[in-house]
Amino acid sequence: MKILVCVKRVPDTSDNEIELQGDDIRRDDLVYSVNEWDNYAVEEALRITESLEGQVTVVTVGGDDDEEVLRRQMAMGAKEGALLSAGDGLGGAEVAAVLAAYAKKGNFDLILTGVQAEDGCAQVGGMLAALLDWPFASLVNAIEVMGGKLKVWREVEGGDKEINEIDLPCVLSIQTGINEPRYVGMRGIRQVAAVPIPKLGKKELGMSADAAGKVRREGYFVPAVGKGAEMLQGSAGEMADKVMELMRAKGGLK
Amino acid sequence: MRVFAYIEHKAGAPDDTAAELQAAAKRIDAAAAPVAIVTGAGAELDAACAAAAEMYSEVWKVGNSALEYPNAELVRQAVVAVVPRGSVVLMPHDHFGIDLAPGLAVKLGAAYVPDVVAIEVVAGTELKAVRQEFGGQVSTHVVADISAGAVLTVRPGAFQAGGAYPAEGGRGTEAREVARGPSHANILDKSAEVGALVAKRRYLGRIAAEAGDVDITRQPLLVSIGRGIQEQDNIAIAEELAEALGAVVSCSRPVVDAKWLPKSRQVGTSGKTVKPKVYLACGISGAFQHLAGLKGNPFLIAINKNPKAPIFQVADVGVVADLLEFLPVLTEKAREMRLTAK
């Protein structure tokens, strides 16, 4: 099975305080990593190829800085990487179009994306599938290979599971928690440091020059919030006393 | 330009989002009457259409035995068959909208704006909406060229459901009467416009989420932990606090993904809906999928080391602290209280 996994480099938001700089976010001292969902997707692809046979390719649409996430995912076990450079500030639809152009050249049986990117909106996987005219399932949290098709479990509301059968080739968007991604150390990354990663532009992908995107981002802002929380002040002990008092007053303590 | 709202329904009853989509549609065009699209089969479809007809002045019914279960691939074919090009189609940003909407936008050749929390203005062929990024830490304006139509997914709960259409539309009792009757004048049957539906993805069945050791939905006080707990070994810190308080530990999704707590402890859209009196959110950033699991307006106390964490926007009381240091202090206080109470 030839599997393509789409990965994106994103600011790691749980470790970062996002601040504004003009109408963009302040990017200088952000810590970047691979999008959490994509890491699960790569792990899932590796498990499938390890139990059956086949090969995993990781691909990203971005610039030179983004190559590091390809290396990281190759250190996990992906055999090939590809960097698709198609200009800055692409919207989700444009990213999906670039990925579709690449996928058409590759003879893949299966494409995995994350459900969503931390700075995205859960759209690229579904669009990619539609552009390729392949079937799609989102929010997948278990996969079983059954010959020319897959059995997939989708996680729906309340944690219920919806079971589907889906023909190959197809696109799946992978939900967190589907597996436990393997650890990648510095040594692993060093081992793949010399593996060449082809960089493809629109021309190599056989794409025509820019068609303007339909959706553009006009800049970031911090919304005016309502009253917000009453922030407690004082020592830890004083704040803890106050929290105890409130929990009792509001009926939390018996 | 017509505005359509895709109505999710279960057992013949429209989802809460049906009314919210109507509120969102009014933000796009206050004058136009949005059209509800209801797909399905049999008696459940009829019941869902009748209920939708009480809310919307026009309902398009799309019936087909293949649509009995909402398989997004088939629903997409049906919607593409009936909706005129250039329309705006609204649906909820939930497990179904995420499945259907991106591909639908591609097939309609329309702009796609996901997870909309507000619609600011529609001017000419441009629609300006608000989205959130980075777990709600910042918002962004997006501008979509809707000259070829648009598909928008709307965040559940973001738009306040207004009065139902009879109240607003001025047709009052009369329309309501019509809607209640055996044949609804405002329901148009579009089923014949849909050809054969064939899917490369087939629905097999559903499994309900497992029940856990404790039922977090029935607790007056939840000590809820998020990724800020950092390590499996630290779970004990929260458990000690919960024990001292006579409470139970619940959590956000990453804690379950890491397998530190069972799924039955997860609060949120893909977990449990809880309604405690007091919710102590420790190291939880406040993503909407998490907050959507909090019902009944609990008193929300948030402990987070980041003073800008979005949870502080919705909490009643906030403590900026490292939870690994603060929770043990709280545990001490709780134990003292127990001793003095005896």
Ligand SMILES: Cc1cc2nc3c(=O)[nH]c(=O)nc-3n(C[C@H](O)[C@H](O)[C@H](O)COP(=O)(O)OP(=O)(O)OC[C@H]3O[C@@H](n4cnc5c(N)ncnc54)[C@H](O)[C@@H]3O)c2cc1C
């Ligand atoms: C379809 C879908 C369904 C989902 N369903 C759910 C769901 O049901 N429930 C759910 O919870 N999520 C759900 N999510 C995930 C959700 O989007 C968020 O990713 C998740 O809620 C984030 O969890 P968190 O707040 O614990 O982690 P983070 O967002 O990483 O936040 C961690 C917080 O801890 C703080 N912190 C870190 N260290 C400390 C410390 N030492 N002391 C104090 N504070 C600290 C940080 O400042 C940060 O605010 C879903 C996502 C999708 C796409």
Ligand SMILES: Nc1ncnc2c1ncn2[C@@H]1O[C@H](COP(=O)(O)O)[C@@H](O)[C@H]1O
């Ligand atoms: N620039 C990109 N390069 C490669 N894959 C991407 C890119 N952007 C998004 N994806 C994939 O699409 C998924 C959903 O992203 P999004 O629709 O932006 O939320 C991600 O988890 C990735 O798998």
